Amino acid sequence: MAATCLKPSEYRGDKNTAVAGRLVILTQQELPAKQPSQGHGQPKGKKGKSGKGASSSASNIVHKVEAHLAATSSPTEVLYIEAWGEIGDKLLQLCQVGDLVAIQGGTVQAAPATFSTSRLHYHLRLKGTLGITVLATKLTEAPWADVPDLHPLVPLRALSRVKDRQQICVAAVIIDNPGAIERQTKEKMAMVCNAIIQQGNTKVRCAFWHEHAEELAAQAVNEAVLLYQVLVTKRKSEDSWELSSWRGTSIQECPAAMAELLMLARTFALLSLSRMRKKELADTGDCRMLTEIPVRDWENCDAVPSTLSALLGVVVPGQLRKVETVFVVSDLQILGISSVKSETDEWLIASCVRCKRASPCAQHPDGSTEKRLAVRLTLADGSSQCSVMLYHELLLKAAVLMEITLPEPLADSKELRATLRDMFRNAQWICRFTFKENDFQQSLELECRDIRPCLRLQPTVVLMTPPSGQLSLPLCRLNNGCPVAPLKAVTVDSHLGLVSVGKVDANFLRALVCFNNVKLPDDKHCSKTIQPPRPCE
Structure with a gap:
């Protein structure tokens, strides 16, 4: 039957x-x-003899x-x-x-x-x-209609309804693949790949570990893939979801017809986003990222005010210690800008597109490269100076804040160097620093996390908001900064052509003048109103 x-x-x-x-x-x-438990009266097998100890490992x-x-x-x-x-x-x-x-x-x-x-x-x-x-x-034929060819897939937009953890299968396009990176876990160092996938207008980040990290890192960007048996996890403290791997996870090739539909959906999403203004995008949330990537907001995080001399006093050669505090130093002047490499004078470094490290990259030896800015800045306040490295993203951010347009495409030219020098010279800066451990030199190093102008200057004009610049009383920004100083401390030797600010000799200076709304009497009016003292009788 x-x-x-x-x-x-x-x-x-x-x-x-x-x-x-x-x-x-x-x-x-x-x-x-599972090994069966042995009774007290049962003899145990020994190595090299008959008994249970002689059984092969295959059993x-x-x-x-x-x-x-x-x-x-x-x-x-x-x-x-x-x-x-x-x-x-x-x-x-x-x-x-x-x-x-x-x-x-x-x-x-x-x-x-x-x-x-x-x-x-x-x-x-x-x-x-x-x-x-x-x-x-x-079976030679399907017993009913709607029998799928693949495992039923879950759309990415439905992940926002997952309340805890669930195992699913998805199909999506890889839009960003930084490659496999080694990170410290509770037990040991392990490889992880944090690629970002997109389906239509929804994006989510992956966290594939160990052998799955290498497999995901090998996938090309803008390629459709099938991710079978992945875990979608919701963080308890926030509305954030992430796809992670486990033992049963597999990455499979996406069928051609499905891959074409996924690419078309992403193309339409990009076209719709390009036609929307920034405000409309924020209001409608048309392209949604389901993963809140844990990055630190260096601009708004808590920071301890300090000076360069105090921070440099922490650096002791041959002594490493963990310092996690963020320090902020204001009124800094850029005294110089140079290459990070001692053997060359390059300001643009060939870097790996995936992990942004200097090329050749050990993790991606066959990967493509791009030119990224990397310079060494000499910073100074009123009492000391130091050198820090500044990389591509912070340099581009500083250019945007200074309303400077860098030449496109970026090339290590005289025009680019002159633009960057003038940009840093015509402002005073506020920087946020952390300490990082240099295992090679066995000492701490200052790492610049954020840089922004606190006072923007041009050769002949001060860019300040007029309402904030018109004060009832004269005010001079000292704060032990460089190069702003009170004008009464400036002396000019017209014969020798020297300018001195206190004990410091300078080639030129900028005068920061603050206009106020107080009318002061002129000399003629003062001479009329001031009465000479009466002689003593």
């Missing part, structure tokens, strides 16, 4: 019924076998086959099937991914699968002998 084919949601394990669908996932893993390994059966395109009709030992090996020989099968005689386990994409309240375990106690029959 032929068995009646049922969907996973309808199957209960009754006689003359079989659960049917398409095998969409079929994997095998090797697990250590301590057991095979487990895991399969996912999809009946429709809905994720609710996916059944998890497991088979241990010989019956699993035979199932693996009989079937492959993509086969239409009907399974009869499996044992219904009244518990949901722990590590599976199945949403059902049960899973199926195959026991006994395949072909006798358990029947697995290949």
Whole structure:
């Protein structure tokens, strides 16, 4: 008597019924076998002799086959099937991914699968002998309509409804792939790849570890991929979701028709975004990033006011210590700008496109490169000076704040160098610093995290907001800064052509004049109103 084919949601394990669908996932893993406990009177085997100690290591390994059966395109009709030992090996020989099968005689386990994409309240375990106690029959045609060719996929826009953690399968386009980077975990150093994928107007970040990190890092940007059995996790403190890998995660090639649709959806999303103004984009949120990438807001984070001399006093050669405080120093002057390389005078460094490190990159030796700005700045306040490195993003940010347009494309030319020198020369800067450990020199180094102008100057004009510059009383910005100083401290030797500010000789100076709304009497009026003292009688 032929068995009646049922969907996973309808199957209960009754006689003359079989659960049917398409095998969409079929994997095998090797697990250590559980060792039986030995009694007190039972002799133990010894190494090199007969007994249990003489058994080979192969007998301590057991095979487990895991399969996912999809009946429709809905994720609710996916059944998890497991088979241990010989019956699993035979199932693996009989079937492959993509086969239409009907399974009869499996044992219904009244518990949901722990590590599976199945949403059902049960899973199926195959026991006994395949072909006798358990029947697995290949079907020549689908028992009903809507049998999928692939595992049912979850759209990225639905991830925002995940409340805790869930295992899913997705198809998306990789839009950013920084490659595999080594990071410190609680146990040891491990490789991780934080690629960003997009589907339509929704983006999410991946966190693939270990061997999956290398596999994801090998995928090209603007390529559609299938991510099977990935974990979507919601952070408890914020509305942020991230895709992570585990043992069962696999990266598969996306079918051509599906890849074309994904690329078209992304193209339409980019076109719609390009036609929207920035305000409209913020209001509508048309392109949504589901992952709040944990980056520190160096501009607005808490910082301790300090001076360069105080920070340099912390740097002791041969002594490393952990300093996590952010320090802010204001009224800094840029005295010089040079290359970060001692052997050359290049301001543009060839860097890896993926990880932004200097080329050649050990992690991506065959990857493409790009030119990125990297310079060494000499900073000074009123009492000391030091050198810090400034890289591409901060240099571009400083140019935007100074309303400076850098030549495109970036080239290490006289024009670019003159533009950067004038930009840093015509302002006083406020910087935020942290300390980083230099293991090679065994000392601490200052690392500039943020730089912005606190006073912008041009050769003949001061760029200040008029309402804030008109004060009731004269005010001079001292703050132990350079080069602003009170005019009464300036002396000019017209014969020798020297300008001195206190004890410091200068070639030129800029006069910062603050206009106020107080009318002072002139000399003529003062001479009339001032009466000479009366002689003593």
